[in-house]
Amino acid sequence: MTLMVDSPAQLDLIDAVVPAVHRPRLRICLDVDASLRAAGGRVHVGVRRSPVHSPTEAAALAREVARRPGFLVVGVMVYEAQIAGVQDAPAHRPVRGLVVRRMQGIAGRELAGRRAAVVAAVSEVADLEFVNGGGTGSVERTAAEAAVTEVAAGSGLYNPALFDGYRAFTGRPATFFAAPVVRIPAPDTVAVAGGGWIASGSPGADRLPLPTYPAGLRWLPAEGVGEVQTPLRGPAAEHLGIGDRVWFRHAKAGEVCEHVNELHTLADDELIGRLPTYRGEGRTFG
Structure with missing residues (x-):
């Protein structure tokens, strides 16, 4: 150390x-x-x-x-x-x-x-x-x-x-988190539970999680993402029901490990392992 x-x-x-x-x-x-x-x-x-x-x-x-x-x-x-x-x-x-x-x-x-x-x-x-x-x-x-x-x-x-x-490289997204649909306030809008995993840095839209799957969803500028709920709007919302998951990409690497105890690893559709985060190991830095 x-x-x-x-x-x-x-x-x-x-x-x-x-x-x-x-x-x-x-x-x-x-x-x-x-x-x-x-x-x-x-x-x-x-x-x-x-x-x-x-x-x-x-x-x-x-x-x-x-x-x-x-x-x-x-x-x-x-x-x-x-x-x-x-x-x-x-x-x-x-x-x-x-x-x-x-x-x-x-x-x-x-x-x-x-x-x-x-x-x-x-x-x-x-x-x-x-x-x-x-x-x-x-x-x-x-x-x-x-x-x-x-x-x-x-x-x-x-x-x-x-x-x-970044211009120097092109990566492939490797980490996602999911939030369940808990409300359907309008035919083209769903609200998921939580989702407010904000990245550090200068406040702005680029610090918010990015709804990724199903494609075609976006958060509302008037609400953004929140610790209680995140409304999402788009054509894909019409095909989502209560309990369905919406998958997000986080803006930076840190906030995922600040919120969860474990990261689940997958190969194709198979769960192949679990890895503890530093939070899961009983360590927090805040």
Whole structure:
């Protein structure tokens, strides 16, 4: 197990809970901010995550960890959310796609140089076992950097709906969830129980689950998806009855595992296994 740290205050908290003399030495990974900063810091493109941005700041934190008993720096993580987690070819939004691709090109070039400098600076303080970067949306770009030893691309195994908007790859949807029809308020409309499994990120329609089967259903803009019910409208609704299931694709990979204890695996129409989620293993992170 390796703990993520971006501040000495986190080390203080660990020591306050269990002092170094009462525990084994803990493996530490430095979490370095990958966002693009411009105009003297007034422009910030990326997530608000770690306060550690420059090679100098990363090396200073590494020295602070190294001087304190009970801690060992073994890795660096630099996750570029503005590249890995943003669609570069969003459906029906060609202008936004052009802007995003331009931004990602600039951010990628800046980060490649800075990430290499961060790794070099920290390596003068500690022997690094790994340098983590990227995600499903940036596998090819991030893996090409000599400083990176591993790319975290787990979400792509599910191929949630947001990954339909990337040019670098085309995946096949692998995970769905179902909600039963519980009301039929009109001939062309059904209401299913629940369905409000909203993805993280900037609020918007692209964060909502996508009704997938039967084809031809859409949620109502005035209601969206909800924790109690989700009305769906379309020609397919005329062929659905109480108790029938509507299958959804989730927008991102995380929300499915936040809601269920198990994932059921199928081959064709045969149930072949069950896999516990971290929630099913009794672990939640919220």
